[in-house]
Amino acid sequence: MPAYPLTDVRRDQICSALSRLAGRPVRVTSEQHVGHDWAPVTRLGLDRAIPEIGATVVAKTRRVEGEGHGGPAFLRREAAALRTAAPSGVTARTIHVDDAAGVMLQTDLGEWPTLQDVLLGEDPVAAARGMVEMAAAVGRLHASTIHRRAEHQKHLAAFSADVETGQVYAFGRERWDEIEQACAELGLPSAKRAREEVTRLLARSTRPGPSAALTHRDLNPTNVLLTDAGARLVDFEGSGFGHLGIDACFLYYPFPHHSSPWGLLPDGVVGSADAAYRAALADGGAHQVLDLYDQVLADGAAIVLIGRISRLRLVSRPDQAPQDSWRRRGQTVQQIRTFLQLAERADGLGAFSDWLSALQDAMIARWPDAFDPPAPLFPAFAAEGTLSR
Structure with a gap:
């Protein structure tokens, strides 16, 4: 029921x-x-x-x-x-x-398998194709809405009521204050060293200029239908008009809001999905985003990662079930490592990256389950083994 x-x-x-x-x-x-x-x-x-x-x-x-x-x-x-x-x-x-x-x-979009269905299946070709189709759909969404902030605001304003409660990735510097406090309480590397850089990042995220579009913000694999005509996106309850890098980084992390089960993707699949996303932006005329793509992707990944790191107090709790502890800590470390790779191609995130590198080392030293056992691939790619974090 x-x-x-x-x-x-x-x-x-x-x-x-x-x-x-x-x-x-x-x-x-x-x-x-x-x-x-x-x-x-x-x-x-x-x-x-x-x-x-x-x-x-x-x-x-x-x-x-x-x-x-x-x-x-x-x-x-x-x-x-x-x-x-x-x-x-x-x-x-x-x-x-x-x-x-x-x-x-x-x-009604019809009855179709979700991306999760194929990721949990046994067909790696179908699963890889599903990721590529999702990426193309997200690219089409972004390219078609980049210049339509006023229209989106008009649709929201028509309700003359609250449209902001519960919106994700809409935080400001107060979220970083909480992270600094958590690090001090837990004896983890001080986040204060990255404060100025994060302040600039959050300012960019609220004024993303050519990198602003309608963003889904909850691209977990149950929200993607794989139809004969390509992927279709559902469940826009967390959506907003803002930094499109927030959605784009989901192709690399995957998936920031997903925990049952936790899985990663082979590097080749991630690369193909990223290429499909960029191709959809180009086909939709969003060349201004492609010119800044590495920075857009790294900034979006940083914003999403701040949301993950704000859970440090939860991650540290000793009363977690072993499976939850392993997943929460492992997901945090995996996202840090992925971000560090993306940040190498961008500017202005050096202090944040240095602090994150120290944080991941401290987490692994304190909580071995943050790194062992290693992160699993989604079942469809199980024959390829596991990925080292």
Whole structure:
């Protein structure tokens, strides 16, 4: 039983909205819960096809505010993002939004395997192709929205209500203050040495200029559908208009928000995905990003890594289950190492890199499970062994 099934009231509201669109009564004939148990998403079969919509739609409903990840701002962000992203062709389209009722209807992209399905499968070719298709879709999303900040803001402003609560990677220097405090409490290398450089980085991230686009910010593999027409991106509840390097670095880390299971990708797959992303930017005319690509990628990776490092207190807890301890510490060290490689190709991140190098050494010395056992590849690539961190 899903945690958020459709209620009778919301079902009636959906039928009323669809009937107005169709110009005649529309009934729901079938319901299929979509996604994990806590996802308030339902595929609805209709008794008639609606022009330009079809005979099925997907309904997203608002989670109960205060129950973990949820609240009005999340659904509003998704509605605004889908409206802005429509020209990209890599998302569903918004059909109807009832903010008061907490209901949004989207076009149905269909039943397709997710990127996670193929990463957890046994076909490395399919898994590699899935990563490349995801990267191309993200590139198309970014290239088609780079100059549309005002349009996206207009879609958000239409709600005349909170659209910011719970937004990720929207932090300022206060997050770095917390990291400095955590390092002091835990006896880890002082983060103060990187303060000035991080302050400049955060300023760049809020004024990214040609590197600003609609960003998904939660590109975990369950949010990517692999269709016959290429990858399609879903779940834009965490989205925002900002630094596109935040999304691009997910191709290298992968995946900052994903923990079940934790897996890495072969270097060749990462390289192919990066090439596909850059090709999509070029095809979409986003050459100004490509001219600054190494810096854009490193800055985005740094912002995402700051989000990871802000969990140092959690990482240090002695009462974690062994599997959680290994994953959390290992993911942190793996992201640091990946960032250090990306930062070598960029400017202005030397102090941050030096501090991170000292931090990873200290973590490995204090917590051996941050490095051993080594990071696994996703199951689809298991025949290639493991990657050294």
